Amino acid sequence: MSWQQRIDEALSKQLFRNRWRKRYVVEENSTRLIKIENKTYINFSSNDYLGLNQHPLIIDSWKKGMHLMGVGAGSSGHITGFSRFHSDLEKQIAAWLGYSRAILFISGFAVNQAVISLLSKKNDRIIADKLIHASLLDAAIHSPAKLYRFKHNIIENLIFYLQYLCSGETLVVTEGIFSMDGDAAPLNKINQITKKNNSLLLVDDAHGIGIIGDKGRGSCWVHKIKPDLLTISFSKAFGISGAALLCNENIADYFLQFSRHLIYSTSIPPAQAFALKSALSLIQQGEYLRKCLDDNISYFKLGIKSTSWRFLDSNSAIQPIIIGDDNKAKDLSEKLASAGCWVNVIKPPTVPIGTTRLRITLTSVHTFKDIDVLLEVLNEAAN
Incomplete structure (x- = not known):
């Protein structure tokens, strides 16, 4: 098999298995908000947990x-x-x-x-x-x-x-x-x-x-x-x-x-x-920032428990919702995006097969109102 055949076969399999990875150009980023393709979203996919990126x-x-x-x-x-x-x-x-x-x-x-x-x-x-x-x-x-x-x-x-x-x-x-x-x-x-x-x-x-x-x-x-x-x-x-x-x-x-x-x-x-x-x-010196993050984590966990989504009981800023099916996870991500929330889908092999998820990450700069927007869409999508 030639190099080109090997590459073509690998790309075809990636597409067929619905594992295709895509990058999005972020035009603006304040940690809490990001702008992609001229639309601004509340960003729930950042690892900038204390919001120091723009300090x-x-x-x-x-x-x-x-x-x-x-x-x-x-x-x-x-x-x-x-x-x-x-x-x-x-x-x-x-x-x-x-x-x-x-x-x-x-x-x-x-x-x-x-x-x-x-x-x-x-x-x-x-x-x-x-x-x-x-x-x-x-x-x-x-x-x-x-x-x-x-x-x-x-x-x-x-x-x-x-x-x-x-x-x-x-x-x-x-x-x-x-x-x-x-x-x-x-x-x-x-x-x-x-x-x-x-x-x-x-x-x-x-x-x-x-x-x-x-x-x-x-x-x-x-x-x-x-x-x-x-x-x-x-x-x-x-x-x-x-x-x-x-x-x-x-x-x-x-x-x-x-x-x-x-x-x-x-x-x-x-x-x-x-x-x-x-x-x-x-x-x-960031006790206040850590307190804000802890409050946001507690607020989200309280809200997500009232839905039927399968979520992992995490005490960290990482709050995964396990969907399992790749297409269903993609659909939910798109619904969230339509409502102004950016949450990426994480698929195998990054996570075990059958545990495709939305990996929600919270930060100290999110507000309760931001989290309410997210929870409202998740609640509607669960019904």
Whole structure:
């Protein structure tokens, strides 16, 4: 089969299975509202949970950073791309979360790939929650280690796989808050079992950091654990992009010496690191924003319970409504769009087959009136 035949066949199958992905051009975006094709919608698909994307302090910091250091890093951090702004941010993130070291990466996808690809060797094993993010799963599948996937949040199943004989090392992988279901991992129990079995624990807290815990310190802080490896994203609560790995001194040095994802990628711009320092400050002082988000979550949950929709009982900003059928999910999304609410459909393979859903995300900048519009359409569509 030629390259062209292979590509044509894959695209035909994608279209036939109703899995075709489409991008929409966003003309304006204030987190709460977005404008697409000249129509403004209430945005219920943003991960900008605290609404910091448009915060004037962050915008001013980015501008100041550009004036001081330009618009790009110019090279890898191992050449000349590691500025004082990067260094300051790493130190502040590490101190905030109680780790000796933090290392910046260009994205959450990159940091998760980097951790698994560097640490996993032949004869090792990875035991991961069934619903881990694609960045973690892809890296685990392509690593030389043996991958086992325990049933979502089922501790007994994790213990079952830990009892398997392994001549190498073991890495246990989970998330603080899961990106598609919005539920939390039982981190305390997972941490205890992992330590008992002399294994390393990796927690991806992209959707918990900045949102829960004292001063937004995230899921691990709430559960009073300190995993060996913690990855956080700056594209959610921070409202920007980029990511960081939190770890001890030896692991940090190991990554600096051998991580190809780190060594061969141009650093995030110094201006971005400078803006992230401002975002961190706002998060640390953001109790009011977290309270607004919590109020919106409670308000939505109260309203959705009066409908017949199957929803996952999440306490996070992620509130999925499980439809199951792809076409029905698309129809509901279009009804919401007609009423001025933007909610994307999430289909397999991003979620398990039979669990196609509308992934509603709430933010601190939504109003109760916004949520009422959403709930009214959902209620009408359910009847």
